[in-house]
Amino acid sequence: MQDQPTEDQGTGDRDFVASLEKGLLVIEAFDASRPRLTLSDVAKLTGITRAAARRYLLTLTKLGYAESDGRYFSLTPRVLRLGYAYLSSASLSAQVQPFLERISEETGESSSAAILDSDDIVYIARSATRRIMSIGLGVGSRLPAHCTALGRAILAYQPEDGLKAYLQRVQLEARTPKTVTDKSAFQAALDATRAQGYAIVNEELEYGLRSIAVPVVQKNGRVTIALNLSGQAGRISAEEMEERFLPLLRSASDALRYML
Amino acid sequence: MQDQPTEDQGTGDRDFVASLEKGLLVIEAFDASRPRLTLSDVAKLTGITRAAARRYLLTLTKLGYAESDGRYFSLTPRVLRLGYAYLSSASLSAQVQPFLERISEETGESSSAAILDSDDIVYIARSATRRIMSIGLGVGSRLPAHCTALGRAILAYQPEDGLKAYLQRVQLEARTPKTVTDKSAFQAALDATRAQGYAIVNEELEYGLRSIAVPVVQKNGRVTIALNLSGQAGRISAEEMEERFLPLLRSASDALRYML
DNA sequence: ACGTATTGTTCGCTCTACGAACATTGAATC
DNA sequence: GATTCAATGTTCGTAGAGCGAACAATACGT
Numbered sequence: 001m002q003d004q005p006t007e008d009q010g011t012g013d014r015d016f017v018a019s020l021e022k023g024l025l026v027i028e029a030f031d032a033s034r035p036r037l038t039l040s041d042v043a044k045l046t047g048i049t050r051a052a053a054r055r056y057l058l059t060l061t062k063l064g065y066a067e068s069d070g071r072y073f074s075l076t077p078r079v080l081r082l083g084y085a086y087l088s089s090a091s092l093s094a095q096v097q098p099f100l101e102r103i104s105e106e107t108g109e110s111s112s113a114a115i116l117d118s119d120d121i122v123y124i125a126r127s128a129t130r131r132i133m134s135i136g137l138g139v140g141s142r143l144p145a146h147c148t149a150l151g152r153a154i155l156a157y158q159p160e161d162g163l164k165a166y167l168q169r170v171q172l173e174a175r176t177p178k179t180v181t182d183k184s185a186f187q188a189a190l191d192a193t194r195a196q197g198y199a200i201v202n203e204e205l206e207y208g209l210r211s212i213a214v215p216v217v218q219k220n221g222r223v224t225i226a227l228n229l230s231g232q233a234g235r236i237s238a239e240e241m242e243e244r245f246l247p248l249l250r251s252a253s254d255a256l257r258y259m260l
Numbered sequence: 261m262q263d264q265p266t267e268d269q270g271t272g273d274r275d276f277v278a279s280l281e282k283g284l285l286v287i288e289a290f291d292a293s294r295p296r297l298t299l300s301d302v303a304k305l306t307g308i309t310r311a312a313a314r315r316y317l318l319t320l321t322k323l324g325y326a327e328s329d330g331r332y333f334s335l336t337p338r339v340l341r342l343g344y345a346y347l348s349s350a351s352l353s354a355q356v357q358p359f360l361e362r363i364s365e366e367t368g369e370s371s372s373a374a375i376l377d378s379d380d381i382v383y384i385a386r387s388a389t390r391r392i393m394s395i396g397l398g399v400g401s402r403l404p405a406h407c408t409a410l411g412r413a414i415l416a417y418q419p420e421d422g423l424k425a426y427l428q429r430v431q432l433e434a435r436t437p438k439t440v441t442d443k444s445a446f447q448a449a450l451d452a453t454r455a456q457g458y459a460i461v462n463e464e465l466e467y468g469l470r471s472i473a474v475p476v477v478q479k480n481g482r483v484t485i486a487l488n489l490s491g492q493a494g495r496i497s498a499e500e501m502e503e504r505f506l507p508l509l510r511s512a513s514d515a516l517r518y519m520l
Numbered sequence: 521a522c523g524t525a526t527t528g529t530t531c532g533c534t535c536t537a538c539g540a541a542c543a544t545t546g547a548a549t550c
Numbered sequence: 551g552a553t554t555c556a557a558t559g560t561t562c563g564t565a566g567a568g569c570g571a572a573c574a575a576t577a578c579g580t
Binding site: 015016017019020021022023024027028030044054056058059060063064065073075076077078079080082083086093101102116117118122124125126127128138139140177206 | 275277278279280281282283284288290314315316318319320321323325326335336338339340341342343345346353357361375376377378382384385387388398400418437493
């Protein structure tokens with residue numbers, strides 16, 4: 001049982017299917033800036049050989065997840081089944097949605113629910129009233145966690161070790177001049193969030209956008225979801241958010257605690 | 261409905277990576293009714309052996325697409341990256357969203373955009389005002405194409421051979437007593453849609469739901485997307501839809517033609 | 521035209537992924 | 551509590567799937 005110091009990967013991991021990893025890598029190679037890719041493009045982007053890229057693309061094509069006009073490959077709507085399997089499987093989305101709609105109806109503002117995936121938040125449900133953000137954000141959209149109220153509301157309640165690791169690796173990239181980029185200031189913001197039980201973020205993600213978010217504490221004490229309300233900074237003051245919006249978010253959060 | 265694993269006629273399809281197919285199968289095994297699965301469950305659902313199911317689940321776990329408490333496995337939000345790669349890659353979603361929001365704002369009704377995937381429509385963008393449908397429909401949701409306005413608007417403009425094949429295989433399942441289930445009546449509805457350039461569907465999908473949809477004709481002449489507006493049948497007459505809503509949908513459709 | 525740079529495809533060999541066999545856990549019966 | 555049986559989870563020798571170097575085809579510059 002001598003542990004070979006073979007730094008080469010696959011240290012005898014008989015239970016790891018490398019082909020699956022590569023296949024998923026190929027799917028993720030397609031993004032907004034590269035909707036159509038040639039076989040060689042995929043090989044470069046993923047770091048696998050052209051021969052392998054070809055095999056995976058042909059496989060995806062045969063399975064209906066991709067299509068090709070001979071030279072260029074692109075993904076088909078079928079790949080949505082993969083992501084959507086999660087949404088409906090967790091069924092978080094479906095459970096949260098009614099709460100968001102009620103909140104939006106009462107306030108006339110947009111509300112959302114998101115979860116944390118590594119350093120991003122991912123929207124799992126939305127109820128949008130009017131268009132407030134410059135970019136269209138739907139279910140599945142990602143934003144950096146550090147400059148969003150949703151992100152901070154979740155981050156503040158993460159286990160200490162995970163949070164520490166996050167703080168060390170994260171690049172607090174500025175999205176506006178107001179974005180907090182100093183690590184100790186950021187940590188202070190998280191502490192404040194934890195102390196008061198909610199996060200308010202003013203124009204740190206985008207000009208004119210103010211948002212308030214609360215964590216959803218689950219029965220096991222863990223926090224994986226947060227709810228928010230956002231509106232134009234000019235129209236809604238931070239005080240109004242705390243007075244009018246916070247109670248609504250809190251009651252929704254409390255209700256969800258007993259469902260999840 | 262389920263695609264058979266394509267019979268490799270001993271042609272020894274050297275370019276097909278079976279491991280990828282099985283891995284994707286494992287991901288799709290998780291759904292609303294089964295959010296958490298054991299290794300054996302997955303084996304049964306997918307038809308692969310337990311040993312293989314274990315390898316794929318462990319691989320997915322190591323890659324962060326799944327997690328496990330030792331016995332039960334579940335998907336993580338990371339799988340959204342797979343489906344979302346398509347949405348943002350196509351970037352249809354982002355391009356269409358602003359149009360929907362404008363339409364919804366002007367009419368006060370819910371609007372959506374969808375594409376066709378085999379016999380279903382898949383929502384790629386939504387702008388919901390109030391909750392009209394009993395089921396929460398978000399981006400990625402599927403509905404049978406035959407009984408929706410969106411589906412008919414796309415189907416009517418499909419190439420003849422593809423449409424013929426669809427008509428032969430489709431089961432016109434009734435969702436309400438009003439659903440058109442007779443094939444020649446259905447074909448007539450498609451012909452009418454093509455003739456007038458839009459589809460109206462009255463309570464064929466769900467009681468009280470009336471919807472109007474127009475195709476988005478792309479520069480190459482093909483139709484892959486449709487836009488719709490829907491509202492309560494009692495509140496909005498078919499005539500009002502044609503008079504007030506149709507022009508809005510048409511102008512959005514025209515604008516999109518030059519973007520896509 | 522020619523060279524060459526890049527992309528796409530083949531095919532013999534290797535090591536991955538396979539699954540029967542084995543081990544373990546759980547439930548039911550006496 | 552012991553015993554059986556059923557069902558789940560894990561191991562490991564081996565077949566054959568997937569690997570990639572080598573080859574072919576195609577685009578591109580001069």
